[in-house]
Amino acid sequence: MKLLFVSTPVGPLGSGLGGGVELSLYNIAKEVMRRGHDLQIVAPAGSTWDDLPIMQISGSLQIIAQSLERETPIAMPSNPVLANMWDYVRQVESEYDLIVNFAYDWLPFYLTPFLKIPVAHFVSMASLSDALDLIIVQTSKQFPGTIGFYTSAQAATFPELTFPIYYLSSGIDLSLYQFCGKPKQQFAWLGRISPEKGLEDALAVAKSTNIPLKVMGKIQDESYWQKIQQVYSNAPFEYLGFLSTKEMQQVVRQCQALIMTPRWVEAFGNVAIEALACGVPVISYSRGGPASIIKHGETGFLVEPDSVTGLIEATKRLDRINRQTCRDTAQKVFSLEALGERFEKWFVDILNFQV
Ligand code: HBI
Numbered sequence: 001m002k003l004l005f006v007s008t009p010v011g012p013l014g015s016g017l018g019g020g021v022e023l024s025l026y027n028i029a030k031e032v033m034r035r036g037h038d039l040q041i042v043a044p045a046g047s048t049w050d051d052l053p054i055m056q057i058s059g060s061l062q063i064i065a066q067s068l069e070r071e072t073p074i075a076m077p078s079n080p081v082l083a084n085m086w087d088y089v090r091q092v093e094s095e096y097d098l099i100v101n102f103a104y105d106w107l108p109f110y111l112t113p114f115l116k117i118p119v120a121h122f123v124s125m126a127s128l129s130d131a132l133d134l135i136i137v138q139t140s141k142q143f144p145g146t147i148g149f150y151t152s153a154q155a156a157t158f159p160e161l162t163f164p165i166y167y168l169s170s171g172i173d174l175s176l177y178q179f180c181g182k183p184k185q186q187f188a189w190l191g192r193i194s195p196e197k198g199l200e201d202a203l204a205v206a207k208s209t210n211i212p213l214k215v216m217g218k219i220q221d222e223s224y225w226q227k228i229q230q231v232y233s234n235a236p237f238e239y240l241g242f243l244s245t246k247e248m249q250q251v252v253r254q255c256q257a258l259i260m261t262p263r264w265v266e267a268f269g270n271v272a273i274e275a276l277a278c279g280v281p282v283i284s285y286s287r288g289g290p291a292s293i294i295k296h297g298e299t300g301f302l303v304e305p306d307s308v309t310g311l312i313e314a315t316k317r318l319d320r321i322n323r324q325t326c327r328d329t330a331q332k333v334f335s336l337e338a339l340g341e342r343f344e345k346w347f348v349d350i351l352n353f354q355v
Contacts, residue, residue: 171339
């Protein structure tokens with residue numbers, strides 16, 4: 001198949017501003033190319049990631065959807081990179097069999113009926129806005145089978161969608177993550193530093209247990225970051241920046257656990273499978289994606305949402321977890337091959353349905 005992937009407009013691919021969907025797009029791209037499909041990626045200027053074939057488009061980055069209210073009207077900055085990317089799609093679409101949208105934005109859904117080539121929409125977050133809910137439901141009705149999610153927990157946050165709905169889960173290149181059986185006494189926290197990710201709860205765990213927390217990820221909301229550092233100034237933590245996968249896993253693998261503190265319904269939680277791949281158990285709120293990834297008591301612990309006490313209690317039971325089981329689970333369920341299988345089937349189903 002000749003595939004055209006259109007990336008998120010919130011930041012250049014590889015910058016970390018696009019959070020988990022960047023890693024997903026990268027992994028799916030590598031996997032479809034390995035399977036012999038032709039691929040072109042369209043992404044904002046400044047996007048570079050290994051040898052991926054990227055058409056870089058200039059323009060103003062899109063506001064992140066999670067910073068808006070549910071009823072905020074659809075908005076785009078002047079000279080929007082989102083519109084510029086989709087104008088490029090309009091110009092070249094006839095060279096492709098399928099367009100795949102990775103943006104969590106209204107425009108690509110609205111443009112779908114205007115395009116000649118089918119569009120597969122990979123929805124990367126749970127329901128956040130009325131306008132997007134509406135157009136996603138409309139698109140699923142007009143083009144059944146073209147809407148894909150990470151998990152059913154994420155899809156369930158939307159109003160009723162027309163079947164078939166595709167749950168693609170996620171996957172990583174396990175060869176990039178090395179198992180570690182003997183961790184240091186430290187915890188890890190990974191993710192965009194933004195209110196919905198609840199980093200302050202992990203800092204509270206570090207403060208209460210006095211076990212150092214290694215924080216990694218892109219600072220997306222500077223004022224939020226300044227504020228929580230003040231509140232938890234005496235918690236033992238170290239901010240290591242936004243690291244490459246290689247550098248990040250070098251730190252995570254030596255941790256006793258990854259602490260996940262999503263304030264919202266996390267669509268998936270790529271960081272959870274990255275930790276499991278290193279043999280690191282995951283302690284998370286039992287809500288959204290992590291609840292479908294972690295096997296409670298086997299590969300980590302699921303605690304009552306937003307309960308810091310629950311997180312702290314779970315850290316005391318980590319010796320019950322076999323770190324090899326964490327790695328084995330990642331190998332079995334979250335491999336790149338399994339991911340490629342699911343996406344390829346989704347794409348073929350759409351093309352078969354179209355004819
Ligand atoms: N916001 N407007 C908008 N568009 C996106 O594609 C987007 C976003 N916020 C976050 C985001 N994508 C990704 O970081 C998550 O889907 C993982």
